[in-house]
Each structure stands twice: as structure tokens, then as C-alpha cells.
Amino acid sequence: MNIRESKVEVLEDIKALIPDDRLTSIFNAFARLDSNQDGKIDIDEYLSFALAKEKIRQTKTFEALDSDKDGCIEFEEFVVAAEPTFPILKRFRELDLDRNGLLSLEEALDIADRLVLPLSRSQIQTIMAEVDRDRDGQITYYEYLGAIAHIGFQ
The missing domain is CATH 1.10.238.10 (EF-hand)
Structure with missing residues (x-):
């Protein structure tokens, strides 16, 4: 989807002041968060996106703590981290x-x-x-x- 096909209203000031390639990049970021494509990002959409990013980060941390790679953090592994x-x-x-x-x-x-x-x-x-x-x-x-x-x- 691009800006013209979306429900997003882009003010003339925005179009005039922001280069097209940068505006496209900003729109694409907005569209990733606006999962229901209603032209607005509600709290659930925002949190869903933020938590998905956090889940990826926390998964990497978990994998680093799980030194024996068995899918669990045993107490000794936790102690080593702490x-x-x-x-x-x-x-x-x-x-x-x-x-x-x-x-x-x-x-x-x-x-x-x-x-x-x-x-x-x-x-x-x-x-x-x-x-x-x-x-x-x-x-x-x-x-x-x-x-x-x-x-x-x-």
C-alpha cells in the first residue's frame, strides 16, 4: 500500500516540507503499526508492535542465558547471569x-x-x-x- 491508496490524510505542509522518499519511508513505518489500516494507530496496535520488538530482544537475551541450549534457564544459568x-x-x-x-x-x-x-x-x-x-x-x-x-x- 502507498500513501495515495491509504486512508491517511497527508497535510499539504507535510508534502511540501518533507522529501518524497523520506515521506514514503515515514508512511511505511506508520503502515506497519496501523495493522487494521484505518489511518490511525491505536494503543493496541502500538503495543502489539512494541511488544513484538521487545519479544525479539528478550528472546535473544533468553537464548544467551540458556548456555546449554535446552530451552530452559536452570538456576545455575540464572545465577551466572545475576x-x-x-x-x-x-x-x-x-x-x-x-x-x-x-x-x-x-x-x-x-x-x-x-x-x-x-x-x-x-x-x-x-x-x-x-x-x-x-x-x-x-x-x-x-x-x-x-x-x-x-x-x-x-
Whole structure:
């Protein structure tokens, strides 16, 4: 449908001041919202259009949250979205073998062994000393988080 075939009244001022190609573009946008083609956009038409756009946006967000792509957002996926550092905290807990909230030199050595990292005990001690901000000989979650942010991986 074009402007001439529609029920839309286009004032002469509008025709005179807006170039034809721009006016056609504006009319096409109006026509998409005026679903019953009565020449007016009522609240239901407006909301229907706006909600359809929002539904597309929210669907993309949902798909991003559904990390295992099973069509559902499980609680852990929701937690990851609400608490972005959760995966890092989870990894820290996996590495903290004695569950005391700290990574010791022995745990760091175990990590190096599991990852088959060719690091000596003294090299691991040097790395730990760089990360250990409070100098207590162990790595807290926040020290670990700082190291991850600095290094860029977990």
C-alpha cells in the first residue's frame, strides 16, 4: 500500500516540507503499526508492535542465558547471569581441595600437576608471592580474582 491508496490524510505542509522518499519511508513505518489500516494507530496496535520488538530482544537475551541450549534457564544459568563472577568462584572452589577458602602452596602444586604445567616448586612459590597481596602464604578468593583479572583466564 502507498500513501495515495491509504486512508491517511497527508497535510499539504507535510508534502511540501518533507522529501518524497523520506515521506514514503515515514508512511511505511506508520503502515506497519496501523495493522487494521484505518489511518490511525491505536494503543493496541502500538503495543502489539512494541511488544513484538521487545519479544525479539528478550528472546535473544533468553537464548544467551540458556548456555546449554535446552530451552530452559536452570538456576545455575540464572545465577551466572545475576552474579558474573560465579564461574570464577566455582573454579576457585574446585581448586580449593581442603575447602578452607584459601589456596595453599600444596594446592597450587596439585593444580600444576593436574594441568601438566612444567613448573618447579620454586616457580610456583614465586607466582604465589606475586598474587598473595596480604603475604600470608595463601591465596584468597579475592587475590585469585585479581590474578584472573590481570592474567585474563581461569
